[in-house]
Amino acid sequence: MSVITLERASLRYGHILGLSPTTFEIKEGGGITGLLGPNGAGKSTLIQMISGLLRPSSGQVLLFDEPPFRNPNVLARIGLVPEGDRFPVGFRADRWLRMMGGLSGLKGIALSASVDSALEIVGMTTRSHLTFSAMSKGMRQRIRLAQALLHSPDLLILDEPFNGLDSEARTALMYMLRNLAKENVRVLVSSHILGEVALLTDQILLFFRGRLLAEGSVIEIRELMDRHPVELRLEADDSKAVAQWAVDYPDLVAIKMETNGAVLSVKNPRDFFQKLQSAVASGQLSIKSLDPLDMNLEAVFQYLTEDHG
Amino acid sequence: MRNIPSFVETICILFRGYLPRVFKARGWVLAFIIMVPFVIVHIFVILGVVPNPARLALELYHNGYASVVIPVIALVSASACISEDIEQRTLPLMLVRPAPAWALPIGKGLLWFSWCSTWLLIVVTLMQLVGMEVTTIPRKIIALVFTLWAQLGLVSLLGLIFKRGILWAGIVLFLWDPLVTLLPGTMQRLTFSHYLQSLAGGQYSINNMNSLLAQAQISTPFWLAATVLIAVGALAWALCGIKVMNMQIGLSGRESEG
Numbered sequence: 001m002s003v004i005t006l007e008r009a010s011l012r013y014g015h016i017l018g019l020s021p022t023t024f025e026i027k028e029g030g031g032i033t034g035l036l037g038p039n040g041a042g043k044s045t046l047i048q049m050i051s052g053l054l055r056p057s058s059g060q061v062l063l064f065d066e067p068p069f070r071n072p073n074v075l076a077r078i079g080l081v082p083e084g085d086r087f088p089v090g091f092r093a094d095r096w097l098r099m100m101g102g103l104s105g106l107k108g109i110a111l112s113a114s115v116d117s118a119l120e121i122v123g124m125t126t127r128s129h130l131t132f133s134a135m136s137k138g139m140r141q142r143i144r145l146a147q148a149l150l151h152s153p154d155l156l157i158l159d160e161p162f163n164g165l166d167s168e169a170r171t172a173l174m175y176m177l178r179n180l181a182k183e184n185v186r187v188l189v190s191s192h193i194l195g196e197v198a199l200l201t202d203q204i205l206l207f208f209r210g211r212l213l214a215e216g217s218v219i220e221i222r223e224l225m226d227r228h229p230v231e232l233r234l235e236a237d238d239s240k241a242v243a244q245w246a247v248d249y250p251d252l253v254a255i256k257m258e259t260n261g262a263v264l265s266v267k268n269p270r271d272f273f274q275k276l277q278s279a280v281a282s283g284q285l286s287i288k289s290l291d292p293l294d295m296n297l298e299a300v301f302q303y304l305t306e307d308h309g
Numbered sequence: 310m311r312n313i314p315s316f317v318e319t320i321c322i323l324f325r326g327y328l329p330r331v332f333k334a335r336g337w338v339l340a341f342i343i344m345v346p347f348v349i350v351h352i353f354v355i356l357g358v359v360p361n362p363a364r365l366a367l368e369l370y371h372n373g374y375a376s377v378v379i380p381v382i383a384l385v386s387a388s389a390c391i392s393e394d395i396e397q398r399t400l401p402l403m404l405v406r407p408a409p410a411w412a413l414p415i416g417k418g419l420l421w422f423s424w425c426s427t428w429l430l431i432v433v434t435l436m437q438l439v440g441m442e443v444t445t446i447p448r449k450i451i452a453l454v455f456t457l458w459a460q461l462g463l464v465s466l467l468g469l470i471f472k473r474g475i476l477w478a479g480i481v482l483f484l485w486d487p488l489v490t491l492l493p494g495t496m497q498r499l500t501f502s503h504y505l506q507s508l509a510g511g512q513y514s515i516n517n518m519n520s521l522l523a524q525a526q527i528s529t530p531f532w533l534a535a536t537v538l539i540a541v542g543a544l545a546w547a548l549c550g551i552k553v554m555n556m557q558i559g560l561s562g563r564e565s566e567g
Contacts, residue, residue, distance in 0.1 A: 044559075044560065045559075047560075048559045048560060051405050052404070052405060053401050053404060053405065053557070053558060053559055053560065054557050054558075054559055055557060070404070070410055070554055070555075072313045072407035072408075072409070073311075073313075073407075075405055075406060075407040076311040076312075076313055076407035077311065078405065080401075080402075080405045082401065082402065082560045083560065084398070084560065086397060086398045086399050086402070086560075087397075087399065088393075088394070088397060088399045089397065090329075090330060090333050091329075091330075092329075095326065095329065096326070098326065099322060099323070099325070099326030099327075100402070100403075100406065102314065102318075102322035102325075102326065102408075103314060103319065103322055103323075103403060103406035103407070103408040104406050104407060104408070105311055105312035105313050105314050105407055105408075106312070107312075107318075147402070151311070159560070
């Protein structure tokens, strides 16, 4: 049985194509799958279709072999942690969680136990009596996660869960998600930061401009990134020395001289960084600063799209 | 096998869950709107400046509560019902739960309906202090409560269907409904005021004075009028449920950006 099956599922917002026909399958069993892509790549659209909020314009979305839209059998098995900071005004977190648990089919002792357990998992037991307006962003994010865990879902979907969290909270959340994955929960996490997803999982679905670009492991994605020439600005007193050192590097694609250094376009940047580090450490090269100009995911995706084209 | 809440269970969960909300500002504003006209009239009666308290009580009921207070509290309450969850973008958090989505509008609506009905019951009961005939009080309570039920359902429905639905509802309640005094016979049956007055006992037929009607006032039998208001409200809530059941609402609002 598959947890998620998409068969040429697409979604349109009027004339705008939110998600091109997409096909993939995630098998049952615990584990973490990363949805990776820059903003506007279609990750949230996909999540909204999977969580049964939006119907696909064409094709088919199946969760546990059933369409999820307003389907209680499916919705009883999924937990959604949406992006954004939305909570009903004036509610106390514990009361709101009780209501959400009730709407998930929990009652009586089981409901109280689930609320307590979810609050404990997210580390909010002692602060759950606060209203949402009295909570910090990080605390509200924890409550968002707690509401998704109340009914012990088989599939946990998180949309950009690391946004706005400090490094401590990020680490705690990652630890939490890994534990859930070990307990046979399938976790689907969206992010626009490869580093975040790479720390969590090896399975990635790569989205760009509303289409699924690649599906594979972090290593494969990293290799794709390594093939992409990256522009780096090296600031140094002696521009000539930088140029002389750089021309010996086999993956140098282009060099542009500047008054206080040079802009290098290199492939395989990780290898380049190691060589640069050695050169600087051995005194072979002296630089003031290193500034990556386009080493962001957007640039990589641009490159991948051209590559695929 | 996981437990899925029934329609009734969902309503109870929402009622319990949102109950503390009625004790916040909006709930007390509604109570204030309901109580203030009576309190003012009562003060006048105590001061002895009202020559005919019984007539004033009727005026208060029909021109105050039936014509103004009920539509106002229907509009204010409706904006605290399911429309609030759409505005605050919290509806998707409920729609990803296995509870029946079509129970959500009435679940929230019933809470505010109950709160306002309680205050209406109190205020109409207290109207005997300003000269309201005691024997007429039960049907006057029924008239207001049933009208509120229907109006709240209609306002919620319009709020779900149209972007500025509450405004459209305001137009219906404050511009169309008062036309009952001008509308010919059967057209009067298309207004809430007609059924309210049929239930409460028509304002001017009771007083038999100061008739402002441009058209002869028609009447609908008590039980039929009650049934119509209950049915209109039930239909409106059912349509709200169907609307929510089929609503494509993303995490960013009605039209998700993706």
